[in-house]
Amino acid sequence: MPKKILFIEDESALQKNLSDLFSRENYETISALDGEIGLSLAKNKKPDLILLDLILPKASGLDVLKKLKEDKDTKNIPVIVLTNLESMGDIEKTLALGATTYLVKSSYSLDEVLEKVKKTLGDL
């Protein structure tokens, strides 16, 4: 069974790039364009890992992360924050809430994101 990855990301172009890449690496990909859909997909589909943006419509990435970690069904799913914000405050807040890693989109190539995901899932 391929591992499932949920992208909670409102930029459809980034979603497409991520989905194409991870599908080719034999992962099953699920996409949510806003925080609320992201939360419900996380609960219903039980992904193995979540890639989460911070600036999202309807529910912010921080709210989503907080709710994911409060819910017993989703609290053990590793969450990698993938965003363009990089203030110390944002980084500290997300890590304190239980995010596994914090990646700044513009500093990482797609292959580097893939590597981080594989490492987190123990596939590397």
Next chain:
Amino acid sequence: MNFKSFLGSFNLKSQCRKYGLSLWQCPQFLFLMMGLIIIASTIITYGIGSHYIDSPEIVALITLFLTTFLLIISFVITQSFNKLAETNRIKSEFVSIVSHQLRAPLSNLSWTIETLMSGRMGSIPEKQTEYFRILKENSGRMKELVNDLLTVSRIEQGTLLPKKEEFSLEELINKLVIISGPFAKASNVEIKFDAAKNLPKIYGDFSQIRLVIENLLDNAVRYVKEKGIVEIKLYQKNKDICCEVKDNGVGIPKDDQKYIFQKFFRSENALRNQTQGSGLGLYIVKSIIKNAGGKIGFHSEERMGSTFWFTLPIIS
């Protein structure tokens, strides 16, 4: 300050225009006015006081009137400073917002180029590969510029706070020398690194110090003309670790040296030899080193090369 710039400081009209303020809102002009008023009021008070020496209430009234006038002028000056500070804050905030907004489309662009170039979407005809390479290179340049602008706005807003982590500067430099290898080779530059034995680790912000060394190394490699040699030295001096980056490049003209750490400044020969560059790198480098409690400096001779050095405190 030379004589010309000293004279220039008296040209209040052009200085106030530079701030975008009218004369009556401009601190320099208001200071001058206040000085003139203080001198005039002292003379007038003396004149009137000696004339009405028998009527102290008139002297007191005039002094009160002049003091009130000075108070009003001082208040207007404070307001104009507030306005300048507010303009500066808005500018930094504007740069920060624009840079953040630019990051999203830039990430889209560079990831899409990466997807296309990876061949995952089918192979690219050879003729197009070169154009994709140009796209990749230029989106990378835009990303660097946006990152530099964001760093600068953080420095100006006082939010570039250094983390405290222990790491080896020697290991970091070794890593960066390897990463710079292909760029140095393409520029016909050899990089040598010499570190003293048993150097202690330092305690600071790893990614910020990395940015410092990346910038100094990049400048050293970028501004060579023919066969270049870049020598990096790392050693301990009392309670500091010192790093020197020496190149045999184009050097910095003497007249430009005092501006080299100013933001957006690019020396005249740098512009001639290397069109790329925003003039933000050394400003960022200096701010980071100062924030980390270190010192930075350089010596340079045109056509002979430059040596940039910085120190960082060792905290045991």
